[in-house]
Amino acid sequence: MPRFAANLSMLYAEHDFLDRFAAAARDGFAGVEYLFPYAWPAPAIAERLAAHGLTQVLFNAPPGDWAAGERGLACLPGREAEFQHGIELALQYARQLGCERVHVMAGIAPAGAAREALHECYVQRLRWAAQRAAAQGVRLLIEPINGRDMPGYFVQRQAQAHALVQEIAAANVQVQLDLYHLQIMEGDVAMALRRDLPTGRVGHLQIAGVPERGEPDQGELSGPYLFGVIDELAASCGWGGWVGCEYRPRDASAGGTTRGLAWMRRWLEVKNGSSARQ
Template sequence: MPRFAANLSMMYNEHGFLDRFAAAAADGFQAVEYLFPFEHPAAEIRQRLDDNGLVQALFNAPPGDWAAGERGIAALAGREAEFRTGFAQALEYAAVLGNDRVHVMAGIVPADADRARARAVYLENLAYAAASAAAHGITVLMEPINTRDMPGYFLSRQDDAHTIRAQIGAANLRVQFDCYHCQIMEGDLAVKLKRDFPGIGHIQIAGVPERHEPDLGELNYPYLFDVIDGLGYDGWIGCEYRPRAGTSAGLGWLKPYLKRA
């Protein structure tokens, strides 16, 4: 049956970041993910995980200047040294936090940029990251993100991500399948999950189109969870959504799965 990880960047915003771990555990979550841990010492976050019996499922490598609108630098030419430094920091954090998944964001590429050059840089950086992570038993993830929410994002389609994965050929390079992004860009989720399952390394959910709880909107998540179970997926499913009201009040969709667990 599906195992869910609370995304602490989007959920439990009623609390300060470090207090969200306890709030998630109190609601029955056994794992967490979030965008970035780097504003806090790794040991401090690890203590919150241990205190609340939580597993760290995933976080993202440094994305460049987030406040200035950057959303990753892996496909940005001229930023290769910065990418390597940031990814080394991500590996240091993962060694403390215990997660075996790190997502690398491609970045927003200007409309007039050389796409072939951006692609070459992206593949080079992903190959470097996968080789660096392999020694630590860590899987590197790339995620297609919809261009409605993030215009200009370099990677937006599942087939493109899996083509890149095959080109690089690293066993520890996988695709992060976000149901929300895929539905907006492509649809046909069940077929794509079945088609691409061997290359999928993490799954995330949210209601479409508002990105609220997964029981709101146009997707039939109970059906998709059955599909995912049938494929034999045993990883965490990240709940990367914005609660419509209070986080805990909106968890009615989760309770049947907690009872089954």
């Protein structure tokens, strides 16, 4: 059965960030993820995790100047010192939060930059970061992000991400497979899961409805069907990662996240009922 993690950057927006941990636990989540923890002291976050019995599943390394539109530094020449400082900071947080996965954003390709130079920079940066992360048992994730939501992002397609993982050749670098981005860029989501999860190169999944990025019970993706595919693959190839719920609730009012989780409650009821009958 997929293990669902609440993305606290998108869910429970009616609560202050540190209060979202309790809300996620009340709704039955065992794990949480979010974009960036750096505005809060790591001990304060660790206290919330411990108080509510939650696993810190994933967060992102610093992305550069987010407010100015930067979306990662890994492929940007001339930003090596800032990139390295960000990785060290992310690893400090990972150590204090007991987090085993850090997403390293690639960055927006600068206009007119030679693709080959960006590629070389990216591979070198990830190899350095992987070595630092391996020392404390952390896996680094790279994620293809669709060009509609993030125009110019350096890594947009699954084949590119998997080729990069193979070229970087570090055991602790894996792909973060977001089914929302995959559907927008490529489609054929179930076949991509069947193709890629058995490779061992996928370290984390995320889901949202397409095209509006709401709950995964409406739109182009069938959440229950895909969860069944993930279950099947978990049984056949041993994939045991998390599925991050990285979506914007359709109901933005107070309690909207909880009401919108009817899709997850239905799925868990079906699976628990099936388990009881076996």
